[in-house]
Amino acid sequence: MQFIDRTTIKVTAGNGGNGKSAFRREKFVAKGGPSGGDGGRGADIVFVVDNNMNTLLDFRYHRKFQGKNGENGDIKNQYGHNAPPCIVKVPQGTLVKDADTGEILADLTEIGQEAVIAKGGRGGRGNAKFANSANRAPTFAELGEPGESRNLILELKLLADVGLVGYPSVGKSSLVAAVSAARPEIAEYHFTTITPVLGVVSVGDIDDERTFVMADIPGLIDGASEGVGLGHDFLRHVERTKVIVHIVDASGVEGRDPVEDYYKINKELKIYSEKIARRPQILAANKMDLPGAQENFERLKELAEKEGIEIFPISAATRQGTKELIQRVAQVLDEYVEEPDVEEGVKVYDAKEEDPDKVTITRNDAGDFIVSSKSLDKLVAMTNFGNDEAIRRFQYIWRIKGIDKKLIERGIKEGNTVRIGEMEFEYRD
Structure with missing residues (x-):
């Protein structure tokens, strides 16, 4: 299945129905007064989180959503029906932005969560509503109010507890395959993983039924914080994770220095978001079964002590040390406390946000x-x-x-x- 995590669409709410201009014309009723009814309200565009969706792929083929208009008012003070809301189903973890202003409209993280993204227009009032002592027979009625229209950017951010970071080919996919039922593609070339893979990990003890979701996210390269390579496509998914497992290739078989790689990856994380850089991080020294790994591991232990983080020697290929790593990750998750969000808040539709009478x-x-x-x-x-x-x-x-x-x-x-x-x-x- 193709994984789509960013797309653009247009939504237009329904217009309100027109009010009716009419007068009572009945037998035995002399000079009947105004009797035009109001129009119905246009359809709101409502986004709903659907448990059966896990990508934004559907929006590649369906980019425009149009709400129905409210019904027009009629004679004898008959009101037009309101249009039912236009429901747009999205996967859990969808961020909705206004493409023209960059404003965050909704952050949809819970199954069943709803957000009104565009308001339907109010129905126009019929001429009966404008009758008063000064004008007992108004001939005019209002037209329906146009519905709101928005160009939107939809971004899908994975809702994983644990995010695996590291350069390409350090063994992230192998670790996910070793500790969960997920089966990502694994091969000896860079960027095998070009889309995120989620795996549900069981801690594994007989008396311990804890599980958590681990995300194997596409590998970082230098300049990712500026959008180079998979850049922001990678970093977007790290934002929601609670714990980061930083994997380095302790063997250095490809000529990379694992200590240098550690600092480069963290530099990219910090540039992109200080909040992400402050997340609990555990260092996993992978490929310990290969020659040269022990020598580099001694250097990595010094790094871990200096940085104040924990380090675990593992081999995803042989599963050496993976159980201890997973148990510690589960413990850190249990102790995790969400940092207060001081970033730009999610605004969602608010009719009172701007003074409508301001000229x-x-x-x-x-x-x-x-x-x-x-x-x-x-x-x-x-x-x-x-x-x-x-x-x-x-x-x-x-x-x-x-x-x-x-x-x-x-x-x-x-x-x-x-x-x-x-x-x-x-x-x-």
């Missing part, structure tokens, strides 16, 4: 006046400009909000173009 006026290169306001953008989208009474209502709200005064302060002149949302018009004093 800003800017100029573009053509000299047009651009009026930006969430409430005005919504008003423009929901106003039927083919109805004179609706236009008068729009002009009234425009004056109430003091937009004319703000435009004059910005130096607007007769004939200048004003843009609000998708609408533009010529300014007249």
Whole structure:
């Protein structure tokens, strides 16, 4: 199965249904009043963590998700039906980002967890809602509010307890195969593992039923923190692990210095994330069954003492020392305390995050006046400009909000173009 851990998609929530402009026309009811009903709400785009998914592969072929629109209102004050939410299933460990702003919208780590990523539009109000003592027979109704649309980046971060780090061909895949039921491809060439492999490890004692998930993650190379090689594709998966098992080739059969490799790998981890670099780390000196390994192991013991970390001599090929390593890893996991997250928080949709009545006026290169306001953008989208009474209502709200005064302060002149949302018009004093 192909492993996909990053992709881009577009989601568009449903528009609200239009309100209805209607009047009671019934026998024996003279001069029936307004009776147009409201439109229904458009569909939200809701992401749900599905236990049956483990990659983002489906999104390679399905990149656009469109919520249904709410139903229009009808006569006799009949409301349109709300559209059911558009459910998008994602695997556990999916991070959802806004592709245009980089904002983190949701961090989906629990089975069944839900997050509203794009809100459906509100249904337009029917003309019955606008009747008052001053206007008992309004002829206009609102259009439905457009649903939100977002370009998204989906990233899948493995939810492993233990991450194996080290240069290519140091024996990470061999260790996973030796201590779990996972069977990663193993061969004598670099980058055999180009996608992460998860293995469930049993501690192994008769009275000990503890298990944990170990991830064999693609090998690091110099410059990975800057995206070189598999770079960020590797480091993204280390972020969620609780304990790092750092594997070095103690034999040095390929001409590599295991002590030098240790420092290079940790340098890349630290550059990418100080938080990752502070995770508990255990050093595993692999390939101890090969010539030259014992000599290098003495140097590695000095390194471990200097760095204040534990070291275990192992051979993944013969399984020498693997039981002791696994038991110690399980103990460190039991003692693990999550570091408080002080990084940028997950925001998820929050309608109160920005003041909808805030108005800003800017100029573009053509000299047009651009009026930006969430409430005005919504008003423009929901106003039927083919109805004179609706236009008068729009002009009234425009004056109430003091937009004319703000435009004059910005130096607007007769004939200048004003843009609000998708609408533009010529300014007249």
